[in-house]
Amino acid sequence: MDRKELVALAKDLFSAAGISGHEQAARDVVRPTWEPLVDEIEVSRLGSLHALRHGRGAAPRPRVMLAAHMDVVGLMVKQVVGSFLRVSDIGGVDPRLLPGQPVVVHGRRDLPAVVAHPPHHLLPPERSAKSAPRTNEMWVDMGLGAVEVGRWVRVGDVISFAQPPFELGETRISGRGLDDRVGILAITVCLHELQHVAHRWEVAAVATVSEEMTFGGASTSAFGLRPELAIAVDATHATGVPDLPEFKAFPMGGGPTLGMGSDIHPGLLRTFEVAAKAAEIPYVLEVMPGHSGTDARAMQVTQEGVPTMVVSIPVRYMHSPVEVADLGDIERTGRLVADVIASLDDEYMQRLVWE
Amino acid sequence: MKALIRKLSEAYGPSGREDALRQIVRAELRGLSDYISEDPLGNLHAVIKQKARSGRRIMLAAPMDEVGLQVSHVDENGFLRFAPLGPLEPLHCVGARVRFADGRVGVIGVESRGEASALPTVHQLFVDVGAVDRDSSAFKPGEAAVFDRALAEVDGRLVGKALGGRTAVAVLLETLRHLKRTPHEVQFVFSVQEHVGSRGARTAAFALEPEVALTVDAAPASDIPRGSPAAIALGHGPVIRAREGYAISDPRIVEWMATRASEARLPHQLGVFDTSASNPTTVQTSRAGVVTAGLGLPCRYLYTSSEMVDLSDAENAVKLLLSLLASPLPF
Numbered sequence: 001m002d003r004k005e006l007v008a009l010a011k012d013l014f015s016a017a018g019i020s021g022h023e024q025a026a027r028d029v030v031r032p033t034w035e036p037l038v039d040e041i042e043v044s045r046l047g048s049l050h051a052l053r054h055g056r057g058a059a060p061r062p063r064v065m066l067a068a069h070m071d072v073v074g075l076m077v078k079q080v081v082g083s084f085l086r087v088s089d090i091g092g093v094d095p096r097l098l099p100g101q102p103v104v105v106h107g108r109r110d111l112p113a114v115v116a117h118p119p120h121h122l123l124p125p126e127r128s129a130k131s132a133p134r135t136n137e138m139w140v141d142m143g144l145g146a147v148e149v150g151r152w153v154r155v156g157d158v159i160s161f162a163q164p165p166f167e168l169g170e171t172r173i174s175g176r177g178l179d180d181r182v183g184i185l186a187i188t189v190c191l192h193e194l195q196h197v198a199h200r201w202e203v204a205a206v207a208t209v210s211e212e213m214t215f216g217g218a219s220t221s222a223f224g225l226r227p228e229l230a231i232a233v234d235a236t237h238a239t240g241v242p243d244l245p246e247f248k249a250f251p252m253g254g255g256p257t258l259g260m261g262s263d264i265h266p267g268l269l270r271t272f273e274v275a276a277k278a279a280e281i282p283y284v285l286e287v288m289p290g291h292s293g294t295d296a297r298a299m300q301v302t303q304e305g306v307p308t309m310v311v312s313i314p315v316r317y318m319h320s321p322v323e324v325a326d327l328g329d330i331e332r333t334g335r336l337v338a339d340v341i342a343s344l345d346d347e348y349m350q351r352l353v354w355e
Numbered sequence: 356m357k358a359l360i361r362k363l364s365e366a367y368g369p370s371g372r373e374d375a376l377r378q379i380v381r382a383e384l385r386g387l388s389d390y391i392s393e394d395p396l397g398n399l400h401a402v403i404k405q406k407a408r409s410g411r412r413i414m415l416a417a418p419m420d421e422v423g424l425q426v427s428h429v430d431e432n433g434f435l436r437f438a439p440l441g442p443l444e445p446l447h448c449v450g451a452r453v454r455f456a457d458g459r460v461g462v463i464g465v466e467s468r469g470e471a472s473a474l475p476t477v478h479q480l481f482v483d484v485g486a487v488d489r490d491s492s493a494f495k496p497g498e499a500a501v502f503d504r505a506l507a508e509v510d511g512r513l514v515g516k517a518l519g520g521r522t523a524v525a526v527l528l529e530t531l532r533h534l535k536r537t538p539h540e541v542q543f544v545f546s547v548q549e550h551v552g553s554r555g556a557r558t559a560a561f562a563l564e565p566e567v568a569l570t571v572d573a574a575p576a577s578d579i580p581r582g583s584p585a586a587i588a589l590g591h592g593p594v595i596r597a598r599e600g601y602a603i604s605d606p607r608i609v610e611w612m613a614t615r616a617s618e619a620r621l622p623h624q625l626g627v628f629d630t631s632a633s634n635p636t637t638v639q640t641s642r643a644g645v646v647t648a649g650l651g652l653p654c655r656y657l658y659t660s661s662e663m664v665d666l667s668d669a670e671n672a673v674k675l676l677l678s679l680l681a682s683p684l685p686f
Contacts, residue, residue, distance in 0.1 A: 021604070022603070022606055048644075078629075154613075154625055214640060216640035216644070
């Protein structure tokens with residue numbers, strides 16, 4: 001998969017809506033992308049996409065599950081008030097980013113709209129212009145009359161940022177939904193790499209649902225697929241931004257981060273470090289002492305327990321309509337995961353120890 | 356249905372102590388299902404076996420338990436300190452009469468406070484059971500109490516404690532009673548410990564392995580002075596929940612329910628609830644996943660001693676469930 005193909009796929013993926021719980025638009029892009037790269041493809045009851053590649057090892061073959069979530073943050077219609085909509089936040093949208101934002105309302109048809117906030121002159125006196133806006137004080141305006149709005153929109157419809165993706169500088173890309181469509185892209189790179197690898201293990205690439213709300217896609221898919229190992233590929237905070245403390249974020253273009261903490265099996269982390277050094281892929285260790293905030297947390301405690309790993313791609317301006325990622329980080333992440341899969345032999349699980 | 360709702364509402368059943376409810380529900384269930392079982396947590400499952408190849412396993416769950424309080428300490432004068440059992444708010448407690456398992460009653464009082472306008476905290480509250488000192492008190496830490504209120508009827512609407520949840524129980528019982536023909540395996544679950552994290556529904560979903568689940572419970576109505584913007588109104592029909600807390604209902608179920616309700620000309624409302632005292636994600640994420648949505652009964656003053664429901668919403672919920680169960684799923 002060359003850079004041009006990666007950018008084209010990235011743009012398709014970032015353009016698909018796919019708010020948590022309503023991922024069909026995203027699945028419709030991922031499915032035809034993964035289908036030619038795997039042996040089997042299925043959709044879980046909750047809507048996660050399972051793409052299965054058979055291995056060359058002796059049956060029964062162990063299975064590694066790769067998880068990137070295809071759901072993104074957004075809004076949901078909470079009430080239709082005449083020609084306006086009141087909304088509810090899905091997955092953690094910063095209300096400071098919303099006023100003035102162009103959005104798309106996914107009703108019986110897609111409708112362009114804007115998020116509006118009362119001008120500060122009209123706010124109640126106790127709410128000065130300097131105070132942070134609140135989602136429940138905003139409304140969504142589609143420029144339509146009440147009758148038209150009632151015809152096309154109802155409570156429960158989802159709303160996405162309208163920002164189209166665009167390339168930024170030489171190696172970067174921006175848009176909405178990079179968290180975690182960059183993970184989907186990395187897994188796609190990995191599946192392309194695996195076309196030329198006689199890997200021993202079964203590979204289950206999973207585009208999960210509802211990570212931003214419940215981690216329920218990952219937990220249910222892990223329950224159904226019963227992998228021996230699970231790897232979450234997600235987005236992490238990128239640094240390089242003025243005034244942002246360096247210790248809270250990771251360099252862009254510096255390769256993936258490798259998670260280290262409660263959700264991560266240290267033996268699996270060592271496997272990733274060995275593979276990264278062998279392929280001269282740069283990486284940074286990311287300490288995650290508690291909940292990693294990724295699908296790994298849910299997969300780890302499924303069934304009898306699954307050794308898990310978190311590999312992350314640095315993304316700036318998380319959960320905003322202009323998230324930014326480096327294409328090189330995405331490619332290297334995909335190659336590293338493919339190298340790790342290639343290194344898994346029939347006795348790997350016997351060697352995987354905590355000490 | 357009103358008599359059944361009265362019996363259910365007035366019964367004692369804080370989370371984890373649903374015995375009285377189990378007895379009533381068990382008696383009502385007699386002869387209605389292919390089998391009844393009680394699971395280790397105390398849920399009752401009444402199952403109608405699948406009759407046709409086109410059928411699926413569908414779980415309907417309603418909570419038997421109610422909010423209450425649990426005694427944590429008996430002081431030297433016989434006053435009982437307590438902790439909430441479920442989403443009990445101090446605002447709704449002061450002056451309330453509460454009842455223990457054996458029928459003894461007490462009233463909730465509040466300490467003298469410096470600033471009378473501030474909301475009390477639960478630590479400032481106590482139950483006065485008329486005792487004179489600790490030694491002569493028959494009350495022990497661990498005992499649980501619920502609001503003590505008889506059902507009342509106001510202008511055609513019902514008012515009572517635990518009314519929203521218990522009306523949901525009645526809706527399930529009435530649905531089962533009138534369910535004549537269905538291709539599906541229908542699993543009626545009367546769940547325990549709903550108000551302390553949907554524990555009963557979680558284990559019931561694990562045990563019964565449904566493919567689809569509808570959780571039936573009270574939905575907070577906001578058609579009151581300066582109500583919240585979600586605008587759920589009493590008497591406007593059952594609520595099809597597109598979201599309940601972290602659980603986003605499957606859009607296919609929402610579409611199915613809304614379409615059936617419209618076709619059957621049944622009043623209904625769509626609802627989005629950012630927060631929820633219960634946790635339907637425990638059902639949705641059970642095993643390899645369950646396609647889940649919630650059906651709500653509009654209920655004012657939820658978790659107070661005087662919840663209010665409109666009987667027509669319950670009747671329409673029964674009609675909607677019967678209509679949904681009558682034919683194969685469209686997805």
